[in-house]
Amino acid sequence: MSLIEIRDLHATVDGKEILKGIDLTIEAGEVHAIMGPNGSGKSTLSYVLAGRDGYEVTSGQVLFDGEDLLEMEADERARSGLFLAFQYPVEIPGVATTTFLKTAVNAVREHRGEGALDAMQFLKFVREKAGALNINDDMLRRALNVGFSGGEKKRNEVLQMAVLEPKFAVLDETDSGLDIDALKIVADGVNALRGAERGMLVITHYQRLLDYIVPDHVHILAGGKIIQSGDKTLALELEEKGYASFVGAEAA
Amino acid sequence: MAQPVPFLEDFDAVLPGAGTGWLDRLRADAQEAFRKSGLPTPRIEAWKYTNLRRLARTGFVAAEANQTTEVTTVPEGIVALEDAYVAVFVNGRFAPSLSSLDGLSEGVEATSLAAKFSAGPTSLEGQFSDVTDLPMATLNTGLLSDGLYLKLDDGVALDKPLHLVSIGTAGEEPVSFHPRHLIVAGAGSVATIVESHVGSGAYFSNSVSEVSVGDGAVLNHYKLQNEGPEAYHLAANLVRIAERAVYDNFVLQVGGSLARNEIRSELGERVECRLNGAYLACGEQHIDNTTFIDHAAPNSSSREVYKGVLDENARGVFQGKILVRQDSQKTDGHQLNKTLLLSPGTEIDTKPELEIYADDVKCSHGATTGELEEELLFYLRARGIDPQTARGMLVAAYVGEALDEIQAEAPRAAFQAVVDDWLESRSERQG
Numbered sequence: 001m002s003l004i005e006i007r008d009l010h011a012t013v014d015g016k017e018i019l020k021g022i023d024l025t026i027e028a029g030e031v032h033a034i035m036g037p038n039g040s041g042k043s044t045l046s047y048v049l050a051g052r053d054g055y056e057v058t059s060g061q062v063l064f065d066g067e068d069l070l071e072m073e074a075d076e077r078a079r080s081g082l083f084l085a086f087q088y089p090v091e092i093p094g095v096a097t098t099t100f101l102k103t104a105v106n107a108v109r110e111h112r113g114e115g116a117l118d119a120m121q122f123l124k125f126v127r128e129k130a131g132a133l134n135i136n137d138d139m140l141r142r143a144l145n146v147g148f149s150g151g152e153k154k155r156n157e158v159l160q161m162a163v164l165e166p167k168f169a170v171l172d173e174t175d176s177g178l179d180i181d182a183l184k185i186v187a188d189g190v191n192a193l194r195g196a197e198r199g200m201l202v203i204t205h206y207q208r209l210l211d212y213i214v215p216d217h218v219h220i221l222a223g224g225k226i227i228q229s230g231d232k233t234l235a236l237e238l239e240e241k242g243y244a245s246f247v248g249a250e251a252a
Numbered sequence: 253m254a255q256p257v258p259f260l261e262d263f264d265a266v267l268p269g270a271g272t273g274w275l276d277r278l279r280a281d282a283q284e285a286f287r288k289s290g291l292p293t294p295r296i297e298a299w300k301y302t303n304l305r306r307l308a309r310t311g312f313v314a315a316e317a318n319q320t321t322e323v324t325t326v327p328e329g330i331v332a333l334e335d336a337y338v339a340v341f342v343n344g345r346f347a348p349s350l351s352s353l354d355g356l357s358e359g360v361e362a363t364s365l366a367a368k369f370s371a372g373p374t375s376l377e378g379q380f381s382d383v384t385d386l387p388m389a390t391l392n393t394g395l396l397s398d399g400l401y402l403k404l405d406d407g408v409a410l411d412k413p414l415h416l417v418s419i420g421t422a423g424e425e426p427v428s429f430h431p432r433h434l435i436v437a438g439a440g441s442v443a444t445i446v447e448s449h450v451g452s453g454a455y456f457s458n459s460v461s462e463v464s465v466g467d468g469a470v471l472n473h474y475k476l477q478n479e480g481p482e483a484y485h486l487a488a489n490l491v492r493i494a495e496r497a498v499y500d501n502f503v504l505q506v507g508g509s510l511a512r513n514e515i516r517s518e519l520g521e522r523v524e525c526r527l528n529g530a531y532l533a534c535g536e537q538h539i540d541n542t543t544f545i546d547h548a549a550p551n552s553s554s555r556e557v558y559k560g561v562l563d564e565n566a567r568g569v570f571q572g573k574i575l576v577r578q579d580s581q582k583t584d585g586h587q588l589n590k591t592l593l594l595s596p597g598t599e600i601d602t603k604p605e606l607e608i609y610a611d612d613v614k615c616s617h618g619a620t621t622g623e624l625e626e627e628l629l630f631y632l633r634a635r636g637i638d639p640q641t642a643r644g645m646l647v648a649a650y651v652g653e654a655l656d657e658i659q660a661e662a663p664r665a666a667f668q669a670v671v672d673d674w675l676e677s678r679s680e681r682q683g
Contacts, residue, residue, distance in 0.1 A: 050634050053626065078636035090631045094649025103645065104635035111636070143649075160635060 001066045003028045003199040004168055009060035011048045017058070018044040020224035026168070029196040033210055034203045035235060036221035037243045042203045043087060045221070046172040049201075050084040051077050065167065078104075079111035081167035085157040085174050092144040097156065100144050101126055105163050129162040133189045151182030158189035169193070170201045175209035187212030207239035222247045257287050258308055259391055259428060265316035267397045269369030274377050275396070282383075282393035289387045296387075301569040301601040302512050302540045307484050312428035312456050315343035316397070323419055326350055329478045329507075330448035331666045336415040337362065339400050343420060343455065344429030346398055350417075359405035362414060365432060366398040379434060381462055381490050386514075389488040392430040392460040399432040399459070402445070406466065410443035413472075413663065418459070420451025420483055428456040439466035439494070444660050447475040449485060449507070456484040463489065465497040467520075472500045472660045476670060479508035481535075491517040493525055495549075500659045503529035504667050505539045506674050512540035512569075521549040528657035529558045532674045533566035534681075540569035545585065547576040550610075553584035559654035560591040561647055562598035563678065573605040574617070580610045587617040592624065592650050594643075640682060644675050 004026045011019040018041045026032050036042050047055045049062065051074035062069040069077060092100070105125075106116040117125060130140060133155045145153050154174055161169055171190065175183055190213050194200070202213055210218070210232065218234040219226045220243075228234065228246060238246065260283055269275045291308050292299040323342045339362060340350035346364030353362050368376055380396070383389035400416050418431065437443055449457065457479065465471045479485045485508045493499045497520070503513050519525050531539045545554045560568045570589045591600040604617040624646050632642035651671050658664035 052630050052634075073633070073639075074630060075633040075636055075638050075642075078634055084634050086631065086634075090628055092628055092631070092646070092649060094652040095645055100632070100635070100645075103637055103641065104632075107636040107638065107641070164635065 002026065002063070003030075003065060004069075005063040007061045007063075009048070009062060010058045011044060012056050012058055013044060013054065018224055019048065021060070022224075022226060024219065024226060026199045026201060028167070028199055030217065031194060031200045031202060031213065031215045032217045032219065033215035033235060034201060034219050034221050034226075035205070035207070035238055037247065038205070040221045041224040042205075042221055043172055046084055046170045046203055049082065049170055050074060075107075078164070079108050083161050083164055083166035083169040085161060085169065085171040087173040087176060089145050089153045089157055091146045091148075093146050095144045096140075097142055097144050098123070098126065098140045101140075101160065101163055104160070108164050126163055130159055132192065133159050133162070134185055135159055150177035151179070151185075154178060154182065154186050155189065158186055162189065162193060167197065168199045168201070170203065172203045173205060174202070175204055175206065183209065183212060207235045210235045220246055258291060259312065259314070260287060260394065263314055263395070265314060267395065268366040269373040272369075272373040275369070275373050278380060279394050279396055282390050282396075285384055286387060286391045286394050289390065292387045298542065298571070301571070302510070302538065304510075307456065307510065310426050310454065310456070310484075312426045314395075315345070315427045315429040323347070323350070323421055326417055327419060327450050327452070329450045330417055331415065331446050331474075331476045331663065332669060333413055333415055333446060333662065333666055336413040336446065338415045338417060340417045340419065341398070341400070341431055343427060344398055344418075344431040344457070344459075346400075357408065357411060359408035360410060361401070361403040363401050364398055365401050365434065368401050376434075379462075380432070383460065383488070383490070386488055388458055388486050389460045392432055392458055392488070395430045396432050397430070399434065401434050403436045404438050404441040404443055406438035407440045408438065409441065413444040413446050413660075416445065416447045418447070418449045418451075418457060420449075420453070420455035420457050420479060422453030422455040426454035426456070428458065431457070431459045433459065433461040435461065435463045437463075437465050437469045437471045440468045441466060442470045444472040444663065445474070446663055449475070449477045449479050451483055452480040454482040455480070457486070459487045461487065461489045463491040465491065465493045465499050467494045468496045469494070470498045472663070474502045474658060474660070474663045474667065475504070475513070476667065477503065477505040477507055477511055477513060478670065479511065481507070481509060483508045485511040487513045489513070489515040491515060493517060493519050493523045495520045496522045498524045500526045501528065502658045502667070503541065504670060505529070505531040505541065506533070506670065508537065508539070510538045512542060514542040516544045516546070518546045518548050519552045519554065521551055523549075523552040525552065525554040526657065526659070527554070527556045528654060530651050530654040530671070531558070531560040531568055532651065532671065533560070533568060534563040534678065535566065537566045538569075539566070540571075542569070542571040543573070545574045547574065547580040547583045547585060550579060550581045550583065552580070554586070556587040557654055557657050558589045559651055560600065561594065561651060562591060562600060563594040565597035567598065568600040570600070570602040570619070571605070572603070572617070573607065574615060576606075576608040576610050576613050576615065578609040581612045583610060583613040583615065585613070585615040589619045591621045592647065593621060594624070594647070640679055644679050648672070648675055
C-alpha cells in the first residue's frame with residue numbers, strides 16, 4: 001500500500017477549475033518535489049490535500065495510508081498524520097507558541113493513543129526539537145508567529161512538523177522569502193525528519209531548495225496537471241532551460 | 253390621571269438618616285426629578301440602544317420592603333482573590349457577618365453608608381454629586397440608603413485589595429435596590445478596589461459609585477459584573493481624577509439579563525486614565541458599556557480598550573465619548589472598541605465619539621466588528637486541533653488582549669479565570 005495515492009484529482013476554487021487531473025503516488029520513505037510556474041496549481045494542491053474550505057474537489061480520489069483522505073476534516077487529516085508547512089504561516093496574537101504547540105501535539109498524541117504530555121514533559125520534548133532549529137525559549141513564549149521574521153516563521157513550521165511527527169508532509173514553498181543561511185537551517189531540519197516511514201512532498205518554484213533537500217522524484221506541474229516526471233536531474237534541467245520550454249512542449 | 257412612577261410608588265420604608273434636613277431635601281429633590289423624567293426611553297440619545305421597557309414592566313418591589321430571603325454564604329462567581337478585605341452587600345445592604353474588614357491600617361476608613369448616616373449624617377453633607385442628567389442615578393439619590401464608604405487618608409497605601417461584593421437575591425417577588433458607594437482616595441494614596449456583582453433570582457441593582465482620586469494617587473478599580481441570568485444591572489460610576497493621579501479601571505461584564513455600566517470620568521492635569529473592559533454575552537443577554545472621558549485639563553492621557561464577544565442572540569452596546577476642552581492642550585486620548593460576533597443572531601451597536609476643542613492634541617478612536625478569521629481557524633485545524641478547541645483558543649486570545657490592560661497582576665489572573673470559565677461553559681453548551 002502506498003503512503004499517498006492521488007488519482008485523477010480535479011479541484012475548483014471559486015468555481016474555476018485549477019487542478020485538472022493530478023496523478024501522483026508517493027511511497028513511505030520517498031521525497032517528491034513538485035515544481036511549477038506561478039498559477040500552475042501548486043498551492044491549490046497543498047490546500048486540497050490539507051482540507052481547506054473553499055477548495056472543492058470535483059472528481060478524483062486521494063488515498064492516505066489506504067484511507068479516503070477527502071472524506072476527512074482538516075483536523076482529522078492532521079491527527080491522522082498529514083502535515084502542511086504553510087507558505088504564509090499566519091500570526092495569531094494572544095496565543096503563545098508553546099500553548100499552541102502543546103495543544104496540537106496532545107491532540108495528535110491522543111489520537112494515536114499515546115496519552116497527553118504534561119507541561120514539564122512537553123517543555124522538555126519541545127526544547128530538544130527547538131534547539132536543533134535555533135529556536136530559543138523566548139520565541140516559544142511569544143505569540144504565535146507575531147513579530148517573527150520570515151525565517152523564524154519557516155523554522156517554526158519545521159518545528160511544528162518535528163513535534164507532530166507526521167507520516168506525510170507537504171512543504172509549500174518553504175524556501176520563499178529565506179536567505180541562504182535560513183534556507184540551510186530549514187533544509188537541515190527537514191532532512192533530519194526524512195525517514196523510512198515518512199513521505200514528503202516539497203513544492204517549490206525554484207530548484208535552489210532542492211540542492212539542500214534532495215528529492216527522489218521531481219514532477220513538473222503546469223496548467224493543473226503533472227506534465228513531466230523524472231529524477232532529481234529534471235530539476236536541474238528545468239533550471240537550465242526554464243519553464244517555458246517544458247510548458248511550451250506540452251502545449252505544442 | 254398620572255401614571256404610577258416605578259420604584260417610588262408605594263415606597264414607604266424609612267431610609268437611614270431620615271429627619272436630617274439636607275439629606276431629606278437631597279432625596280426629595282431627586283425623587284421629584286425622577287417623577288418628572290421617569291425611566292429613560294430610547295428617545296433619549298444616551299439610551300437609544302438600551303431599552304428599559306422590560307425592566308419597567310417587571311414590577312420590582314423595594315428590597316427594603318422584602319427581606320424574606322436570607323444569604324448566609326457568598327455565592328460562587330465572584331472574583332477569586334486570595335487575600336483581600338471584603339465588604340459584602342446583600343440587596344444593597346451592608347452584610348457585616350459576610351464581610352471581613354479587620355486589620356485595616358491607620359488612615360483607612362471602610363464602613364457602610366448607612367452606618368455613617370446613623371452615626372452623624374452631617375459628615376456626608378455635600379459629598380454626593382449632582383446627577384440630575386442621569387435619570388437612573390437620580391432615582392438612586394432619591395432612595396439613597398446604603399453602600400460602601402471607603403476613605404483613604406493622604407499618603408495611605410492599602411496593603412491588599414478591597415473587594416466589594418454585591419449579592420442580589422430574590423424569591424418569588426422581583427426586588428430592586430439602589431446602592432450608593434463613596435470612594436475617596438486621598439492625595440498620594442495607593443489602592444486596589446475589586447467589585448464582584450453576583451446573585452440569583454429576578455432583581456434589579458441600580459447602583460451609583462462616586463470615586464474621587466486625589467492628587468498623585470494611584471487607584472486600580474476592577475469590576476466583574478456576573479449577575480444572575482434574570483437580573484438587571486444598571487451602574488453609574490462618577491470618577492474625578494485629580495492632578496498627576498493614575499486611575500486604572502477595568503470592567504468585565506458577563507452576567508445579567510440586561511446590564512449597563514456607565515463611567516463618567518473627569519480628568520485633571522497630568523492624569524493617566526485607563527478605562528478598559530471586556531464583555532461576553534450569549535442567549536438573549538443585553539450588555540451596554542457607556543463611557544465618557546472629560547479631558548478637563550491639559551497634559552493628560554486616556555486609554556480605552558473594550559473588547560466583546562457576542563454569541564447566540566446577544567446584543568452589545570458600546571458608547572464611548574471623549575471630550576477635549578479648549579484649554580486641554582497636549583491631551584493624548586485613544587479609544588478602541590472591538591467586537592467578535594460568533595453567530596448571526598448577535599448585534600453590536602458601537603458609537604465612538606470624539607469632541608475636540610483644543611488644537612494641540614493626539615486623539616484616535618476605532619471600532620471593528622467581525623467574525624473569527626477562517627484563515628486562523630484553518631491554521632489551527634491543520635495542526636490537528638478540533639474546531640471547537642480552535643475557536644475557543646481564538647476567542648480566548650481575543651479577549652486576552654483586553655485583559656492584558658489590567659495593571660495589577662493578581663486581579664488580572666482572577667479575571668482571566670472568569671473568562672476561561674465562560675469559554676468553557678460556552679463550549680459545553682455547544683458540545
